[in-house]
Amino acid sequence: MSASRLVIFPVHAQADAVWHSLLEAGQLQHAATLCERRRARYINARVALRLTIAELLHCDLQQVVIEQEATGQLRVCTEPPLFASVTYAQHLGLLVVGSSRLGLDYEDGVAPVFWRSVVRRYFCDSERHWLQGRDNRSQEADFVWLWTRRESHLKYRGSGIRGDTRCLCRLDGAAPPYQHSFNLAGGVGTLTGEAMTVDLSPSLLALCGEWSFDPDFSWRKAPGGMVCCVRSE
Incomplete structure (x- = not known):
């Protein structure tokens, strides 16, 4: 995963007004239609993406063009193209940019009270059987990790977890991607991509005044025993 960046940015408040000039008119118009929480996420993510990509490509901010493909993947219009993925938690956003397809998800909270019904509704048989075989004391934490893995x-x-509940190892005949689990600020996340190993440490992008954050980030080994879907580090 060459030429990559992993970035943490705030979503508890909207980026300072000085950053809004980086957005296109259509993006600002769309942001105005959103509720306050979703507006902060939308604006901050797009500002963070534009800043990150411009730094990665050593180009002017206005030269950065980002398209969303029909599959939902974010693609930077360069040659060769760059790809991006974004995820949100309650107070922070996390994005990754790289030279091949990527998927990123992060959860900073405990399992919801209805997590067992989520398992029945969205997970495939292999995932359900693995979770049922885990120690009762770790099942809720294992559920959160498994959710980030699937998402x-x-x-x-290029799809969302609510759009596809099939066993992931049966989606196509292509070689499965690699997945890399990580801990961040008490939460857990997963990065999916085409690289066997990753050597990334997140950088902070403060968009809201004096915002600061202790990332407390580390890569972690995935729980053992899961045989379905993808290759783990």
């Missing part, structure tokens, strides 16, 4: 894979493919 990041489906983002990599």
Whole structure:
């Protein structure tokens, strides 16, 4: 995964007005139609993406063109293209940019009270059987990790978790991607991509005044025993 960036940015408040000039008129118009929470996420993510990509390509900010493909993947209009994926938690956003398809998901909270019904509704048989075989004391944390694993894979493919509940290892005949789990600020996430290993540390992009954040980031080994879907580090 060459030429990559992993960036943390705030979403608890809208980026300072000085950054809004980086957005296109259509983006600002769309942002105005959103509720306050979704507006902050939308604006901050697009500002963070534009800043990150301009730094990565060593180009002017106005030269950055980002398109959303029919599959939902974000693609930077360069030759060769760059790809991006974005995920949100309650107070922070996380994005990754790289030279091949990517999927990123992160959860900073505990499992919802209805997590068992989520398992029945969205997970495939292999995932359900693996989770049922885990220690009762770790099942809720394992559910959160498994959710990020599935969601990041489906983002990599260009769909969302609610749009596809099939066993991921049966989606096509292509070689499965690699997945890399990580811990961040007490939460857990998964990065899905075509690289066997990654050597990334997140950088902070403060868009809201004096915002600061202790990332407390580390790559982690995935829980053992899962045989379905993808290759883990």
